[in-house]
Amino acid sequence: xxxxxxxxxxxxxxxxxxxxxxxxxxxLVPFKVPVYVTPEAKAVYDFVENTQPxxxxxxxxxxxxxxxxxxxxxxxxxxxxxxxxxxxxIICALSQNGPGMAEQLISQISKEYNKKNGVDYVYLGYKPxxxxxxxxxxxxxxxxxxxxxxxxxxxxxxxxxxxxxYDDVKGIISIEAGNVAEYWINYANxxxxxxxxxxxxxxxxxxxxxxxxxxxxxxxxxGLKGASEYERxxxxxxxxTEGMSIQTVAHLVVxxxxxxxxxxxxxxxxxxxxxxx
Amino acid sequence: xxxxxxxxxxTTLAAFLTxxxxxxxxxxxxxxxxxxxxxxxxxxGYFAVLLYWDGLVPKLWDPIVKQGKWYYLIPGLxxxxxxxxxxxxxSWISRFSISFYMGIATGVAVxxxxxxxxxxxxxSTMLPVHFKNPAGFFNLLIVIGVLCALxxxxxxxxxxxAMGSAAKVGIWTLMVGFGAGFGLTxxxxxxxxxxxxxxxxxxxxxxxxxxx
Numbered sequence: 080x081x082x083x084x085x086x087x088x089x090x091x092x093x094x095x096x097x098x099x100x101x102x103x104x105x106x107l108v109p110f111k112v113p114v115y116v117t118p119e120a121k122a123v124y125d126f127v128e129n130t131q132p133x134x135x136x137x138x139x140x141x142x143x144x145x146x147x148x149x150x151x152x153x154x155x156x157x158x159x160x161x162x163x164x165x166x167x168x169i170i171c172a173l174s175q176n177g178p179g180m181a182e183q184l185i186s187q188i189s190k191e192y193n194k195k196n197g198v199d200y201v202y203l204g205y206k207p208x209x210x211x212x213x214x215x216x217x218x219x220x221x222x223x224x225x226x227x228x229x230x231x232x233x234x235x236x237x238x239x240x241x242x243x244x245y246d247d248v249k250g251i252i253s254i255e256a257g258n259v260a261e262y263w264i265n266y267a268n269x270x271x272x273x274x275x276x277x278x279x280x281x282x283x284x285x286x287x288x289x290x291x292x293x294x295x296x297x298x299x300x301x302g303l304k305g306a307s308e309y310e311r312x313x314x315x316x317x318x319x320t321e322g323m324s325i326q327t328v329a330h331l332v333v334x335x336x337x338x339x340x341x342x343x344x345x346x347x348x349x350x351x352x353x354x355x356x
Numbered sequence: 357x358x359x360x361x362x363x364x365x366x367t368t369l370a371a372f373l374t375x376x377x378x379x380x381x382x383x384x385x386x387x388x389x390x391x392x393x394x395x396x397x398x399x400x401g402y403f404a405v406l407l408y409w410d411g412l413v414p415k416l417w418d419p420i421v422k423q424g425k426w427y428y429l430i431p432g433l434x435x436x437x438x439x440x441x442x443x444x445x446x447s448w449i450s451r452f453s454i455s456f457y458m459g460i461a462t463g464v465a466v467x468x469x470x471x472x473x474x475x476x477x478x479x480s481t482m483l484p485v486h487f488k489n490p491a492g493f494f495n496l497l498i499v500i501g502v503l504c505a506l507x508x509x510x511x512x513x514x515x516x517x518a519m520g521s522a523a524k525v526g527i528w529t530l531m532v533g534f535g536a537g538f539g540l541t542x543x544x545x546x547x548x549x550x551x552x553x554x555x556x557x558x559x560x561x562x563x564x565x566x567x568x
Contacts, residue, residue: 095381148551269472281544285537293480303547329546
């Protein structure tokens with residue numbers, strides 16, 4: 080068996096081990112890599128920066144704990160920027176396993192900035208059937224959410240005074256890990272013409288660029304890279320920035336394996352052809 | 357990370373389950389199976405409770421029992437007859453609910469999907485092509501890419517000659533799209549690994565930090 084044939088039959092566990100080592104080393108020996116900020120990420124940042132204190136932004140935390148790694152850094156840095164600028168937030172969580180996780184994040188960040196529930200932010204929580212919920216919120220937030228996450232009637236919350244639907248918020252920043260994203264485009268933007276910004280997982284990013292180009296989305300953060308861009312813009316280096324150096328090393332290893340696999344494939348094919356000839 | 361006994365227990369359990377899941381990379385084993393079953397069980401249980409308290413109680417029970425809105429029994433009944441799906445003899449009854457749901461979903465979604473996923477996307481590919489700045493050139497790429505990808509999916513004429521060349525450009529355009537998708541997927545999966553490794557680093561630092 081030639082070297083290249085052996086390469087083709089390499090046990091995949093060696094690949095896992097190499098990637099694991101490539102990830103662990105930069106964690107133990109940290110270093111920094113430059114982060115290039117894309118215009119679509121800057122659009123989200125500028126939107127928050129240009130919102131005046133006291134105005135309201137709608138934040139949708141529509142992901143489950145399995146997408147926390149990529150999306151929690153985005154949600155965290157956006158909430159910190161919003162609260163530091165005294166902008167008010169109305170928040171929902173339309174992914175079925177996410178409301179508890181979202182609540183933990185909200186209470187942690189609101190404590191950091193001394194923000195009060197019902198005054199500086201309202202957490203509406205979860206309702207099933209995200210499409211119908213988003214559509215109903217376009218008429219009135221009170222239709223799907225007569226009470227907030229903590230079971231308080233929303234009409235008793237001072238912040239909800241005069242706040243009816245998407246017309247009363249500056250825009251929607253939706254952090255997404257599933258098909259809820261398409262409802263925000265279709266219903267919130269398509270039906271109610273709300274300004275929508277997305278923060279999505281890496282897997283989803285390529286799917287949403289066409290909507291950015293068509294103007295249906297006003298800004299886009301893609302995966303951990305998007306979160307690191309935002310952290311850089313907001314000057315709040317966190318997990319995403321720390322992750323970029325590790326990501327770089329891991330990507331180099333993956334590229335090396337792709338090159339090695341292709342070399343092995345073509346060379347073993349050539350070797351076989353020579354043996355037959 | 358670890359501030360008290362409770363957080364110590366839960367964080368240790370999380371670290372243990374992380375190792376259980378990663379052990380699958382070596383080979384399938386009972387530890388992986390336990391962790392997998394816990395994830396499925398917890399997710400299903402959490403969702404069931406959430407649906408009960410955020411769906412059934414406020415949307416059906418409270419309106420009927422507390423507010424006396426008896427007409428809510430009609431959607432309640434439509435929901436109830438969905439369970440006849442489990443009976444061979446009576447499963448036809450569930451078609452009433454399904455047709456009602458399909459009717460609403462179609463009426464709400466179809467016009468908006470055509471508008472937002474077809475017409476808006478089509479109009480955003482009708483772009484001015486010029487060479488005054490890079491944007492004009494990129495517009496040309498978009499127009500060529502869209503046309504050639506559409507030609508690739510046109511099966512009424514054999515892909516030969518000019519048609520074949522355009523279809524080939526179409527395939528290349530699709531491949532670029534798949535490549536971008538794959539690259540971003542790799543980035544996403546590596547991000548999940550990074551998160552777990554950082555979690556484990558912080559865990560070990562908080563447990564053994566005072567010893568090391």
